[in-house]
Amino acid sequence: MDTIFNTAQLRKIVAQWRRNGERIAFVPTMGNLHDGHISLLKHARGMADRTVVSIFVNPIQFGKGEDYATYPSTLEADQDKLTRIGLDVLFAPNLKELYPGGMEEDTRVTVPSLSNILCGEYRPGHFTGVATVVTKLFFSVQPDYALFGEKDLQQLMVIRRMVDDLCIPIEIVGKPIIREADGLAMSSRNSYLNDDERTIAPIIHQTLKRASTAANVPNADFREIEASCFARLKESGFKPEYFSIRRSSDLMEATLGDRELSILTAAWLGNARLIDNIQVNVDE
Numbered sequence: 001m002d003t004i005f006n007t008a009q010l011r012k013i014v015a016q017w018r019r020n021g022e023r024i025a026f027v028p029t030m031g032n033l034h035d036g037h038i039s040l041l042k043h044a045r046g047m048a049d050r051t052v053v054s055i056f057v058n059p060i061q062f063g064k065g066e067d068y069a070t071y072p073s074t075l076e077a078d079q080d081k082l083t084r085i086g087l088d089v090l091f092a093p094n095l096k097e098l099y100p101g102g103m104e105e106d107t108r109v110t111v112p113s114l115s116n117i118l119c120g121e122y123r124p125g126h127f128t129g130v131a132t133v134v135t136k137l138f139f140s141v142q143p144d145y146a147l148f149g150e151k152d153l154q155q156l157m158v159i160r161r162m163v164d165d166l167c168i169p170i171e172i173v174g175k176p177i178i179r180e181a182d183g184l185a186m187s188s189r190n191s192y193l194n195d196d197e198r199t200i201a202p203i204i205h206q207t208l209k210r211a212s213t214a215a216n217v218p219n220a221d222f223r224e225i226e227a228s229c230f231a232r233l234k235e236s237g238f239k240p241e242y243f244s245i246r247r248s249s250d251l252m253e254a255t256l257g258d259r260e261l262s263i264l265t266a267a268w269l270g271n272a273r274l275i276d277n278i279q280v281n282v283d284e
C-alpha cells in the first residue's frame with residue numbers, strides 16, 4: 001500500500017487506474033482505525049478493483065472546545081492495519097493540501113435541510129465542515145463508490161443529499177454499525193471512556209433496543225418513549241443531548257403511521273460524546 005500526501009500525485013495514480021478501466025472505492029476516515037473501519041474497508045476492497053482510504057482530521061467539523069486538538073493520531077498503527085487488509089492507497093493530506101487558502105475564508109458546502117437538527121443542533125457548523133471536506137476528498141480521489149458507517153446516520157444522510165443535490169457521480173454506500181460484544185457501537189471516541197464508564201456505555205444500545213420494541217406497538221406514544229428513554233440514560237449516568245424517534249426518509253420527527261423509523265441518540269459519558277441509532281420497521 002502506498003501512502004500519498006499530495007493531491008496531484010494521487011490524481012496521477014487514479015488517472016492511470018481509470019485508463020485501465022478500473023473501478024475505485026473510497027473510505028474517508030479521521031484515522032485511529034477500529035474494527036468498524038476495518039469492516040468498511042474490507043467491503044470497499046470487495047466491491048471495486050482499487051481501494052483508497054483517507055486519514056485526515058478535519059478541523060472545520062470540530063466546534064470550539066471540542067476534541068480537535070486531542071483527537072487520537074495513530075498514523076503508524078493505522079498504516080500497519082491497512083497494509084494487512086491489502087488496500088491500494090492511503091491518502092493522508094496535510095492541512096495546506098486541503099485548505100490551501102486557509103480555513104476562514106474557504107468555500108463551504110452546506111446541506112441546510114439536515115444540518116441543524118439532532119447532532120447539528122448541538123454541534124453548529126459540524127455538518128457543513130463534514131460536507132465541505134468530503135467534497136474536497138471526493139474531488140481528490142474521484143471514486144466510483146464511497147462507503148460510510150451507519151453509526152453516523154445523520155452524516156450519511158447529509159452526504160447522500162449533498163451528492164444528489166450537487167449531481168456528484170459517486171455511489172454512496174452505507175454499512176451497518178459494528179458493535180462490541182456487549183452492544184457498544186465501535187467508535188474512536190470510546191477510548192475516552194474510563195473503566196467504570198466503559199461498563200455503563202452499553203446501556204445506550206440497550207435503551208435504543210427498548211425504544212424500538214416500544215415504538216413497534218399499535219398507537220405507540222413516540223414522545224413518551226423518547227422522554228422515558230432520555231430519563232433512563234440520565235439516571236444511568238449519561239448526559240443525554242437528545243433521544244429522538246425520526247422518520248428514516250428525512251429524519252423529521254416521526255408520527256403515528258410512519259413505518260420506517262430511525263431512533264437516534266447522542267449522550268455524553270465522561271469525556272466521550274457517544275452517538276448511536278437503531279432502525280425500526282413498524283409491523284403492519
Ligand code: PAF
Binds near residue numbers: 029058130133134152
Ligand atoms: O466520519 C468521519 O470519520 C468524518 O466525519 C469524515 C467522514 C472522515 C469527514 O471528516
